[in-house]
Ligand SMILES: [Zn+2]
């Protein structure tokens with residue numbers, strides 16, 4: 652008689668290769684904590700997993716992006732990704748604060764895990780997602796684009812939709 656073994660879903664093991672300057676590197680533990688809420692993945696720092704996500708920062712110039720994630724796919728699964736943070740913008744007063752730095756690092760790692768934007772309007776209510784563009788990461792009532800906008804809640808974390816996307820992307824067998 653054959654033993655019926657319950658098939659256990661393998662979690663995708665992803666390692667962030669941290670080449671960041673200390674100013675950004677300090678935000679990586681929160682990135683790991685936040686995205687590891689997704690049950691389909693295990694994200695570690697500087698591990699030897701087959702999926703490698705190097706992240707670095709440099710002065711990439713006035714190129715139109717604060718951060719960028721370039722992703723390679725094997726079928727519909729991410730095989731690796733590269734994340735870059737652009738100091739050309741991040742050193743400007745507007746970006747030079749802890750929540751902006753945390754937001755950009757968590758946001759770009761989100762892209763590297765296959766998560767897209769939830770909203771790309773800066774002057775509207777936050778959906779509570781780090782994948783939602785906003786002029787006020789921490790929420791609250793502020794002037795924006797000439798009028799007062801109630802931004803509501805903080806956008807500093809992934810929300811359940813983001814976590815669901817990570818699980819859709821990584822949590823299925825072929
Ligand atoms: Zn698949």
Ligand SMILES: [Zn+2]
Nearest residue numbers: 758759762768
């Ligand atoms: Zn983005």
